[in-house]
Amino acid sequence: MKKQKVSGAVIRRLPRYFRHLTDLHAEGMERISSSAFGKTMNLTASQIRQDLSCFGEFGQQGYGYNVEKLRQEISEILGMTLRHTAVVIGAGNLGRALIENFRFDRSGFQLIAAFDVDQKLVGSELAGVPIYHADTLEHYLAEQPVSVGVLTVPKHIAQSTADCLVEKGVKGIWNFTNVELAINEPSVVVENVHFADSLLALSYMISDEE
Amino acid sequence: MKKQKVSGAVIRRLPRYFRHLTDLHAEGMERISSSAFGKTMNLTASQIRQDLSCFGEFGQQGYGYNVEKLRQEISEILGMTLRHTAVVIGAGNLGRALIENFRFDRSGFQLIAAFDVDQKLVGSELAGVPIYHADTLEHYLAEQPVSVGVLTVPKHIAQSTADCLVEKGVKGIWNFTNVELAINEPSVVVENVHFADSLLALSYMISDEE
Numbered sequence: 001m002k003k004q005k006v007s008g009a010v011i012r013r014l015p016r017y018f019r020h021l022t023d024l025h026a027e028g029m030e031r032i033s034s035s036a037f038g039k040t041m042n043l044t045a046s047q048i049r050q051d052l053s054c055f056g057e058f059g060q061q062g063y064g065y066n067v068e069k070l071r072q073e074i075s076e077i078l079g080m081t082l083r084h085t086a087v088v089i090g091a092g093n094l095g096r097a098l099i100e101n102f103r104f105d106r107s108g109f110q111l112i113a114a115f116d117v118d119q120k121l122v123g124s125e126l127a128g129v130p131i132y133h134a135d136t137l138e139h140y141l142a143e144q145p146v147s148v149g150v151l152t153v154p155k156h157i158a159q160s161t162a163d164c165l166v167e168k169g170v171k172g173i174w175n176f177t178n179v180e181l182a183i184n185e186p187s188v189v190v191e192n193v194h195f196a197d198s199l200l201a202l203s204y205m206i207s208d209e210e
Numbered sequence: 211m212k213k214q215k216v217s218g219a220v221i222r223r224l225p226r227y228f229r230h231l232t233d234l235h236a237e238g239m240e241r242i243s244s245s246a247f248g249k250t251m252n253l254t255a256s257q258i259r260q261d262l263s264c265f266g267e268f269g270q271q272g273y274g275y276n277v278e279k280l281r282q283e284i285s286e287i288l289g290m291t292l293r294h295t296a297v298v299i300g301a302g303n304l305g306r307a308l309i310e311n312f313r314f315d316r317s318g319f320q321l322i323a324a325f326d327v328d329q330k331l332v333g334s335e336l337a338g339v340p341i342y343h344a345d346t347l348e349h350y351l352a353e354q355p356v357s358v359g360v361l362t363v364p365k366h367i368a369q370s371t372a373d374c375l376v377e378k379g380v381k382g383i384w385n386f387t388n389v390e391l392a393i394n395e396p397s398v399v400v401e402n403v404h405f406a407d408s409l410l411a412l413s414y415m416i417s418d419e420e
Contacts, residue, residue: 009219011411011414011415012407012411014410014411014414015404015406015407015408015410015411016407018410019404019406019407023390077414078410078413078414078417079413079414079416079417080410080413082413082417084413084416084417092307092311093303093304093306093307093310093311094303094304094307094311096303097302097303097304097307098405100303101302101303101304102405102406103406104409106406107406107409107410107413108410108413109409109413147416148409148412148416171416172412172413172415172416174408174409174412180233189412189415189416191408191409191411191412191415193405193408194225194229195308195312195403196225196229196312196313196316196317197222197225197226197229198225198384198401198403199314199317199319199358199384199401200224200225200228200288200290200317200318201221201222201224201225201401202358202382202384202399202401203288203289203290203292203294203317203318203319203382204221204224204287204288204289205221205382205399205401206289206294206357206358206381206382206399207288207289207292207294
């Protein structure tokens with residue numbers, strides 16, 4: 001598999017495939033045709049076949065897809081079976097929302113620690129996740145390999161925190177800070193969560209022209 | 211303008227155009243060629259011209275785009291000048307993070323109220339936004355037109371809360387609950403924020419093949 005050949009649009013659809021297959025599996029569906037699968041995804045059958053062809057051969061002519069098998073295969077393509085680790089940096093409102101409510105494990109991640117400067121939090125646990133002082137982040141990362149740093153710190157320390165994560169060898173940064181991070185290490189992937197982009201798309205869709 | 215002719219991919223790029231133009235404007239840039247603009251967006255000049263052609267004529271041959279003018283035009287296309295209103299339902303961690311940290315005004319929205327059942331919150335304000343009891347939501351919506359309901363409630367009341375919002379005439383739901391809402395009113399738009407899709411795309415990008 002050559003990852004560089006897979007377009008961003010296909011990569012963005014893979015999690016949706018996984019999500020829909022998980023739902024279909026939960027509903028007890030064992031197999032599905034590419035056209036029926038396309039319907040649940042708002043895609044054509046041929047688009048689905050083309051997307052999946054980036055990664056190998058899936059499904060059978062006249063049979064369709066085995067829901068659980070395809071779900072398993074896509075989870076492997078997504079790297080969900082690699083036991084990636086994550087730490088949350090910044091246990092403010094958003095950090096806490098992620099720690100307490102977001103199921104990292106369902107995306108194949110282990111959330112192993114969180115960091116903050118608030119002395120009321122440091123030393124405690126949130127949803128079973130230990131909170132350490134932010135000053136100890138560098139040391140922690142030196143001792144413990146971490147795949148992804150979840151960045152929920154205030155804006156003014158976003159870049160310096162990202163620099164620390166990159167220097168200590170994380171593979172990816174899940175960036176909620178709304179700061180465009182400058183990353184000098186090309187192998188490090190930054191995934192930005194832009195709430196405003198989502199709200200503006202909604203704004204567009206609800207705005208009737210006069 | 212026929213909105214139904216504009217593809218989802220173009221709609222998703224509009225907020226990015228707006229964000230990049232805002233940054234360019236803040237940097238003091240007055241005009242930009244479509245190829246230079248494309249470079250900052252990771253798009254080709256012709257893709258940008260094609261996207262914008264969905265909405266009219268922009269830019270001038272040999273001049274490029276006036277940054278502030280295009281920014282203004284895109285803000286109008288996005289409906290940012292319509293003074294949409296929003297209420298947050300559910301002032302838990304995520305709701306509070308949005309109320310306190312997300313700049314609704316920068317997306318053209320007025321955040322006018324929030325609702326929760328927590329008696330410690332009801333009657334108070336968060337970042338200047340009044341918190342009312344969730345029991346009064348229906349009455350509030352009957353009195354006060356609201357464009358968008360921001361859904362940050364626990365999963366088990368996501369659908370019933372959405373039903374109330376739809377019945378009282380909101381135009382859109384910004385859904386953070388991870389519940390696939392069933393909406394019977396076709397004019398109501400649901401914009402889902404799927405954290406897991408974002409994390410899984412990151413997982414894919416950091417997962418090296420053996």
